[in-house]
Amino acid sequence: QSVLTQPPSVSGAPGQRVTISCTGSSSNIGAGYDVHWYQQLPGTAPKAFIYGNINRPSGVPDRFSGSKSGTSASLAITGLQAEDEADYYCQSYDISLSGWVFGGGTKLTVL
Amino acid sequence: QVQLQESGPGLVKPSGTLSLTCTVSGGSISSSNWWSWVRQPPGKGLEWIGEIYHSGSTNYNPSLKSRVTLSVDKSRNQLSLKLSSVTAADTAVYYCARIAGHPTYWGQGTLVTVSS
Numbered sequence: 001q002s003v004l005t006q007p008p009s010v011s012g013a014p015g016q017r018v019t020i021s022c023t024g025s026s027s028n029i030g031a032g033y034d035v036h037w038y039q040q041l042p043g044t045a046p047k048a049f050i051y052g053n054i055n056r057p058s059g060v061p062d063r064f065s066g067s068k069s070g071t072s073a074s075l076a077i078t079g080l081q082a083e084d085e086a087d088y089y090c091q092s093y094d095i096s097l098s099g100w101v102f103g104g105g106t107k108l109t110v111l
Numbered sequence: 112q113v114q115l116q117e118s119g120p121g122l123v124k125p126s127g128t129l130s131l132t133c134t135v136s137g138g139s140i141s142s143s144n145w146w147s148w149v150r151q152p153p154g155k156g157l158e159w160i161g162e163i164y165h166s167g168s169t170n171y172n173p174s175l176k177s178r179v180t181l182s183v184d185k186s187r188n189q190l191s192l193k194l195s196s197v198t199a200a201d202t203a204v205y206y207c208a209r210i211a212g213h214p215t216y217w218g219q220g221t222l223v224t225v226s227s
Contacts, residue, residue: 002156036210036215038157044219045206045208045217045218045219045220046157046206046217047217048213048214048215051213051214051215052213055213057213057214089156089157091157091210097172097173098170099159099161099162099170099171099172099173100147100159100162100210100211101159102149102156102157102158102159103156104156105156105157
């Protein structure tokens with residue numbers, strides 16, 4: 001069981017908006033540690049899509065946005081496109097474990 | 112552009128030791144950052160194994176700490192991972208990565224299967 005909790009799957013039609021939640025606790029997200037989001041396509045390494053809660057690396061479409069509040073964070077994707085179909089993971093730091101923690105991952109399906 | 116490349120045996124026998132090397136190119140391993148190992152069992156999520164600083168300081172995932180050793184070879188710009196007493200549950204794609212800070216860098220990953 002992952003320290004950060006994500007829904008196993010989300011889906012949406014092309015053009016729609018979806019959100020992926022990442023729920024932590026007072027020892028990680030709630031303690032003020034940043035949340036980062038990765039996109040992973042089949043057979044490839046994770047790629048950073050959001051860092052520092054809200055920042056998009058160069059090359060990531062502005063359809064992707066991140067937010068954080070309390071012990072949770074969210075990744076929002078607007079104007080869904082077929083190419084967005086992938087697994088998404090959140091990452092943060094946990095002071096109790098003195099290490100990095102990941103969410104269990106969310107599979108996004110574009111209907 | 113920093114690039115990471117994992118290498119090592121793709122098959123390890125149960126109770127043996129998994130040993131992997133990560134070669135860093137395009138940048139110095141002595142840059143001010145921590146270098147991590149992350150693994151992903153087939154069809155499952157990401158699990159952080161541990162991290163090492165170029166000075167040799169380490170932090171480990173408590174669930175693996177008793178079996179993991181990380182080391183760094185600055186002369187070769189390489190990181191190493193050793194995981195002892197492996198079982199089938201250790202079968203995974205193993206990544207070396209720099210995930211502390213931005214930008215992040217990941218190797219392509221290498222599949223290690225634990226089987227007799």
